[in-house]
């Protein structure tokens with residue numbers, strides 16, 4: 001069979017229902033909103049629900065299906081401390097404990113000034129650098145006391 005691209009797309013377009021097409025738009029809209037706001041504010045979800053004529057409960061169920069979307073404000077820095085086996089053995093608890101104590105937040109929480117959200121993560125594949133954390137897109141490895149204090153100071157100063 002030798003189909004042309006537009007024939008395939010045309011066919012896909014034909015078999016998708018209006019609801020399925022709207023859901024595609026929804027996911028794209030979620031990504032854009034989260035890129036700008038760092039989470040999905042309720043007022044934006046209500047607006048999407050009205051604009052696309054999709055029940056708000058469906059908007060929420062679509063968003064909650066994907067782990068990538070958040071419903072509360074997130075910090076400018078997302079710190080993820082690896083608690084995988086190698087990192088655990090090499091002191092992940094101390095790293096996590098120090099950050100929790102300094103910023104008075106628990107895992108999954110965000111500081112009131114939105115400076116940081118603290119999370120834990122399973123092995124991120126850098127076991128040789130344990131203990132490891134990520135700060136936004138950067139990987140910080142071999143976290144000793146000195147490096148840990150640098151991480152804390154960077155978060156406080158909004159740098160790093």
Ligand code: FES
Pocket residue numbers: 082083084085086087088122123124125126127128130132
């Ligand atoms: S256990 Fe932390 S990077 Fe593998």
